[in-house]
Amino acid sequence: MREHAELLSSVRDDITDFKTSGSMSPRMQLLRERAAIHGNISHMDDVISQAQATRAVLGSQRALFTDVQGKVKGLGDKFPMIRSLLGSIRRRRSRDTLILSAVIAACTLFLIIYWLSK
Numbered sequence: 006m007r008e009h010a011e012l013l014s015s016v017r018d019d020i021t022d023f024k025t026s027g028s029m030s031p032r033m034q035l036l037r038e039r040a041a042i043h044g045n046i047s048h049m050d051d052v053i054s055q056a057q058a059t060r061a062v063l064g065s066q067r068a069l070f071t072d073v074q075g076k077v078k079g080l081g082d083k084f085p086m087i088r089s090l091l092g093s094i095r096r097r098r099s100r101d102t103l104i105l106s107a108v109i110a111a112c113t114l115f116l117i118i119y120w121l122s123k
Contacts (some may be wrong), residue, residue, distance in 0.1 A: 015044075 022037065081088040 019041070022023045077091070
């Protein structure tokens with residue numbers, strides 16, 4: 006919200022500056038434009054750094070989940086009861102995926118039929 010408000014105030018300032026810039030020299034106009042470009046570049050750098058930080062966090066989460074998955078598989082190999090529980094979870098997940106895909110296909114089919122009937 007704060008960034009949105011700052012952006013709106015920046016745009017308003019630019020509009021008022023543009024309206025009053027008739028008396029500015031070309032050199033001052035170029036300096037203003039350069040400052041605006043520099044501000045935009047710094048904002049882009051901030052966004053890129055946030056994206057890189059997010060990528061690093063997601064990578065560490067992936068490594069953590071892979072490690073946990075390996076430990077659960079190791080437990081499943083040692084204990085047959087856990088192995089059967091993991092198998093039933095896997096089967097249920099596969100069944101849920103099939104049901105969800107069938108619902109999506111049916112909705113898409115009905116949408117196409119409706120669209121064609123109009």
